Amino acid sequence: MTRVGARPEEDGRPTLEDVAASAGVSRSTASRALNDDGYVSARSREKVQVAARELGYSPNQAARSLVTRRTGAVAVVLSEPEARLLDDPYRTAVMRAGYRELADIGCQMVLIFSDTREDLDRTVRFLDGGHVDGVLVFAPHRTDPLPKALRQLRIPVVYGGQAAGLKRGVHVVDFDNEGGAKLAVAHLVESGHRRIATIAGPQDQSAAIDRLSGWRKTLLDAGLDPADLAEEGDFTLTGGAKAMSNLLARRPDLDAVFVASDMMALGALRTLHSAGRRIPSDVAVVSFDDNATLAPEMDPPLTSVHQDPREQVHAMVETLLAVMDDRDLKPRQRILPVSLTHRASS
């Protein structure tokens, strides 16, 4: 067996020891040079960096995290039935935002879809296995068993939106859903509308519940009657379309509708168009999400309650870092403000 060179040839991956040898310094010095901490002379640092580049060195993460007890990875868990997820542009935006925000702090995102019962076990096992330093969880459904299962975790967890069944003791970053709905409906009231319907989201989700209650409260405050004017959708396009036709059938006289998501609004618009209603003159429409690729692109462009996924994830990461810094930080509940983006549909 003829083998050229020393260790690096063994399996193609040079180790820190190889770099050190090639640079003519010790492993310790090489480590200090590459992580630049501690005292290293400019000469040594230079030599080490050159050697590392020449050998194509990249540190073995497993070895590093074995001793540092840090993985440099954060999990983002999306707990939602499959079909929903595909349809929900807000979730897509969240993934993207998660990736960016975590990259900004030098962390890798590990995306986890948790849906079925067996997913739950696997998810918990994974998260508890030391693969990641922290977890961001989106589990909108109130009956979701995941949040309870996550209590046993030994790593920091931050929730995006209310965590099912865990009022206290967890870190949450949510949007002001009720406030946003009030904003939207108040705007419709001020514009002179009197028969303001709503297409609500599924009432097993806090966000949907809060948006519905915001609508109801604002109507009552304005002395308007909400009876017969609410219909529940499922946050999908077809769900929105169906809810809209139900509403039209029941209350053909409605003059405005507050829709709890952009996607459902897309469906509602389709129904309104084929029913020959003009927007906003016959029926004004205001929705919720203000998704960048949906709301402004519709016909007509939608007035929508603006919530920025990036902002939410940013706040979540901020909280996560705080918890990693101080393990028994007292639970933080942050409610982010929302605003109304005014467009042609109202």
Place this chain on the structure above:
Amino acid sequence: MTRVGARPEEDGRPTLEDVAASAGVSRSTASRALNDDGYVSARSREKVQVAARELGYSPNQAARSLVTRRTGAVAVVLSEPEARLLDDPYRTAVMRAGYRELADIGCQMVLIFSDTREDLDRTVRFLDGGHVDGVLVFAPHRTDPLPKALRQLRIPVVYGGQAAGLKRGVHVVDFDNEGGAKLAVAHLVESGHRRIATIAGPQDQSAAIDRLSGWRKTLLDAGLDPADLAEEGDFTLTGGAKAMSNLLARRPDLDAVFVASDMMALGALRTLHSAGRRIPSDVAVVSFDDNATLAPEMDPPLTSVHQDPREQVHAMVETLLAVMDDRDLKPRQRILPVSLTHRASS
């Protein structure tokens, strides 16, 4: 300092040594029992399992992968400009499918969005850092510098769709884009249509190019003239709508259109509706993707060329496993067949 118990209390995480001690066996035996390999007596195995459960033991993955040289993770890289990605339901489906398929073989998916120039460096560094055992790459754009950069990787890579600028030497699983387009257009020809337009995808992507050429070839074979009947979209809803109105302006006499994606078809339908054309009697529409949450839900439901993301990812994972098994497997180019799903739009 009063401290109860032994090591486990130190930082809350019991080690294999702790489990072994608690079970009254050696570390080696405990390891064998938990990974069930080698010889372990039923008695020992039982004791170890009980101890592990009681202590809430979960193995330290860093330590394990340090010695096994396996991480149990596979990266899925999506290289695409931000805006595109949000809009593209096929990509969402790919993420989901990737998660499922990888979970099935006991691997964790690490999702990576690579978009900007700096992403590229970070991505390569990460992939080469030993975080993952293999990579699945979706880089549809021909000018994308990523595939070239990935050549230096020391771990297996499999591409979904043609890899930019790398004809040979890489593993690819693609769909038969040209064949699918031919299927679609042939169907329109057989139904008696003669002025068959197309809304193509961006011509910097292989898939889009192949679909366009499939359309062209089929027309020529049928003795039809493709002149003035092709318009380029960008795979988005609004892009599809715009392309459709351009086509209508140029060729008001068109009687069918082959659209290169469901999303663009959604836009095209909108334009056709507001132009008062009836579907399929005035204009027949056939699209590409057959996305489960789009094609069947449209008005009318779309005839579409069916390609299953799950099938593609499955084949990619299969290939990946083969390469991990045999590092210098000769490059595999798999082309998956597609079929036509017939619905009301044609």
Place this chain on the structure above:
DNA sequence: CCAAAAACTGGGAGCGCTCCCAGGAATGCG
């Protein structure tokens, strides 16, 4: 010019695991 401080270096220990190997216990068979 010399002691103290600061700057720098290398070796050793050890993170928690798997794998190899030597040795002991149980079992088989002539």
Place this chain on the structure above:
DNA sequence: CGCATTCCTGGGAGCGCTCCCAGTTTTTGG
């Protein structure tokens, strides 16, 4: 009953890294 075979066990080495510490060199300043 003796010996080979299978079964089972524990100890040791070592994966590649970081951190600690002791030792050496350089710089500082009275």
